[in-house]
Amino acid sequence: MVEPVLAVSDLKKHYPVRRGLLRRHAGTVFAVDGVSFSIAPGETLGLVGESGCGKSTVARTVMRLVEPTSGTIRLDGTDITALGKTALRPYRRRMQIIFQDPFSSLNPRMTAGDIVREPITFHRLAAGKAADQRVAELFEQVGLRPGQMRLYPHQFSGGQRQRISIARALALDPALIVGDEPVSALDVSIQAQVINLMMDLQRAKGLSYLFIAHDLAVVEHIAHRVAVMYLGRIVEMAPKLELYRAPKHPYTQALLAAVPVPNPTLKRRRQVLDGDVPSPMNPPPGCTFHTRCPLAQAQCRAEIPALRNLGGNHVVACHLA
Amino acid sequence: MGFYLIRRLGLMVLTLFGISVVIFVLLRLVPGNIVDILFDSAGMVNPADKLRIEQELGLDKALPLQYASWIGGMMTGDLGYSYVSEKSALAEIAPRIPVSARLAGSALLFAVLIGVPLGVISAVRQNTWLDYVLRVMSLSGLSLPSFWLGLLVLMGFVALFGSVPIYTEPTKTFGEAALLVLVPAATVGFRSSALIMRLTRSSMLEILRQDFIRTARAKGASAGSVNYRHALRNALLPVVTVIGMEAAFLAGGLIVTETVFNIPGLARFLVESIRNRDYPIVQNLVMLIAVVVVTINFLVDLLYAALDPRIRLSD
Numbered sequence: 085m086v087e088p089v090l091a092v093s094d095l096k097k098h099y100p101v102r103r104g105l106l107r108r109h110a111g112t113v114f115a116v117d118g119v120s121f122s123i124a125p126g127e128t129l130g131l132v133g134e135s136g137c138g139k140s141t142v143a144r145t146v147m148r149l150v151e152p153t154s155g156t157i158r159l160d161g162t163d164i165t166a167l168g169k170t171a172l173r174p175y176r177r178r179m180q181i182i183f184q185d186p187f188s189s190l191n192p193r194m195t196a197g198d199i200v201r202e203p204i205t206f207h208r209l210a211a212g213k214a215a216d217q218r219v220a221e222l223f224e225q226v227g228l229r230p231g232q233m234r235l236y237p238h239q240f241s242g243g244q245r246q247r248i249s250i251a252r253a254l255a256l257d258p259a260l261i262v263g264d265e266p267v268s269a270l271d272v273s274i275q276a277q278v279i280n281l282m283m284d285l286q287r288a289k290g291l292s293y294l295f296i297a298h299d300l301a302v303v304e305h306i307a308h309r310v311a312v313m314y315l316g317r318i319v320e321m322a323p324k325l326e327l328y329r330a331p332k333h334p335y336t337q338a339l340l341a342a343v344p345v346p347n348p349t350l351k352r353r354r355q356v357l358d359g360d361v362p363s364p365m366n367p368p369p370g371c372t373f374h375t376r377c378p379l380a381q382a383q384c385r386a387e388i389p390a391l392r393n394l395g396g397n398h399v400v401a402c403h404l405a
Numbered sequence: 406m407g408f409y410l411i412r413r414l415g416l417m418v419l420t421l422f423g424i425s426v427v428i429f430v431l432l433r434l435v436p437g438n439i440v441d442i443l444f445d446s447a448g449m450v451n452p453a454d455k456l457r458i459e460q461e462l463g464l465d466k467a468l469p470l471q472y473a474s475w476i477g478g479m480m481t482g483d484l485g486y487s488y489v490s491e492k493s494a495l496a497e498i499a500p501r502i503p504v505s506a507r508l509a510g511s512a513l514l515f516a517v518l519i520g521v522p523l524g525v526i527s528a529v530r531q532n533t534w535l536d537y538v539l540r541v542m543s544l545s546g547l548s549l550p551s552f553w554l555g556l557l558v559l560m561g562f563v564a565l566f567g568s569v570p571i572y573t574e575p576t577k578t579f580g581e582a583a584l585l586v587l588v589p590a591a592t593v594g595f596r597s598s599a600l601i602m603r604l605t606r607s608s609m610l611e612i613l614r615q616d617f618i619r620t621a622r623a624k625g626a627s628a629g630s631v632n633y634r635h636a637l638r639n640a641l642l643p644v645v646t647v648i649g650m651e652a653a654f655l656a657g658g659l660i661v662t663e664t665v666f667n668i669p670g671l672a673r674f675l676v677e678s679i680r681n682r683d684y685p686i687v688q689n690l691v692m693l694i695a696v697v698v699v700t701i702n703f704l705v706d707l708l709y710a711a712l713d714p715r716i717r718l719s720d
Contacts (some may be wrong), residue, residue, distance in 0.1 A: 180623060181619070192715060206625050
């Protein structure tokens with residue numbers, strides 16, 4: 085078996101909640117509560133779930149922008165969970181992140197060229213003319229004109245800005261790019277362009293993606309495998325075709341049923357979930373989904389379902405699946 | 406850009422014209438003129454003498470005429486004569502400018518050099534004990550009036566050294582000069598530094614939450630580069646506005662400090678001149694302060710464009 089680019093096991097991120105003048109410990113937000121997955125070279129893992137289910141926390145923890153509470157993160161087989169700032173620097177070259185909002189993720193005071201050049205300078209990959217040359221190449225790779233290097237971020241459109249972010253991420257020639265909802269803020273037509281660009285780059289460079297989104301249609305297009313998160317845990321993970329064709333977890337089924345179908349004559353039986361996501365400060369006992377699950381039984385209220393492999397890399401955390 | 410500059414300069418001239426009218430009218434609305442004050446102290450009034458002096462000083466003419474002669478004189482470089490000392494207004498005002506400018510400049514420098522770095526530290530170390538200490542300090546800076554702080558400083562000198570440094574001109578040694586300028590400057594600058602610190606802190610906190618800061622960290626940028634190159638440059642815009650406002654305040658707001666520390670600067674001179682209804686001095690002094698304030702505002706606007714590429718000075 086090929087060694088995965090990224091292997092995350094039992095990752096947890098708990099935020100203490102402090103209240104009052106003495107800042108007493110008043111509770112814990114279980115933002116990410118035991119997440120495990122791995123990504124092979126050249127593979128895209130889609131991570132989907134509702135707002136607040138911990139997707140972005142996973143992304144930031146994997147990038148070591150947020151310190152994990154426990155668990156391990158292995159990059160190219162090396163445990164980077166506990167590396168200090170300096171020791172981590174060479175590994176920053178191997179993984180880069182693209183954020184959702186193309187308007188806040190670029191420094192408004194720097195030119196697009198400087199933004200892309202900065203990682204090259206930080207990691208001393210090139211300098212002077214060679215660095216300029218490299219930046220120009222990157223601009224071309226993401227479909228921007230090298231002449232646009234001197235412009236400032238506000239002079240670009242949302243899609244172009246996201247292209248700058250991609251060029252910046254590519255500057256270090258990483259093995260893994262984490263996309264934290266990289267297309268959610270863009271118009272639908274622009275979304276398609278950016279996703280196609282990401283897929284072309286993947287083919288050309290053998291990149292791996294951890295692609296976070298809440299739009300299942302987008303994930304279906306780009307991902308090879310899909311993981312579904314609910315309240316800080318992965319409830320189902322399977323190869324894309326398998327998951328979309330035969331979802332096993334009632335939550336996945338409900339999510340897929342909610343995807344709009346662009347055909348008004350098609351009558352569908354829609355399964356609508358009642359209620360809201362419970363507070364991650366006080367997750368329900370047993371299966372965290374039982375409060376909204378149409379199939380919930382006594383066992384679901386008491387026992388936490390473990391992730392079981394149903395064969396063919398299809399894992400699900402449900403007593404009934 | 407060129408058109409912008411011309412329009413701004415035109416506006417500055419208009420503003421200054423408006424200010425000159427207001428100064429002129431307000432000053433004459435104050436009851437009593439120099440002649441009243443002179444005769445007050447004499448105790449006996451001879452109306453003929455009074456009229457003669459008023460005629461000599463031109464105070465009997467209609468107000469528009471008086472105004473025109475002031476502005477006309479200013480155009481030709483003639484600022485008139487002080488009623489009190491009978492020296493030319495220029496000779497009275499000019500030597501006091503460096504005294505006040507030095508004090509205001511050092512106060513502003515002190516405020517920026519203390520306020521900006523402490524604001525950055527406070528934001529980067531948000532909610533640590535250091536942040537709390539700095540915030541309490543800045544709150545006290547905003548709450549303590551500078552005249553009271555000045556008196557405390559003077560009392561401190563008396564308690565520690567048994568004497569208070571007296572302002573002399575020219576100063577003998579560099580150390581003496583530093584002491585005589587820096588102590589009052591720090592006293593005035595403390596308030597500005599507190600204001601600048603709080604604004605730098607809140608502005609930094611806002612910027613530090615943005616994704617491009619996370620991106621910079623993910624790139625492998627050092628903490629110094631993230632905090633200063635990426636965050637501070639973006640956070641500085643509102644701070645520059647406040648620095649400009651503080652500079653404008655310091656141009657005319659040193660009255661109390663100059664009085665407490667006994668510094669013969671412009672602000673104290675202005676108060677004395679108002680008390681004596683020394684119209685030529687007051688008019689020209691206030692006008693000078695207005696020119697400084699308007700110029701500072703203009704420079705701040707230009708600085709904006711230099712700091713933020715999104716701001717284009719056009720139309």
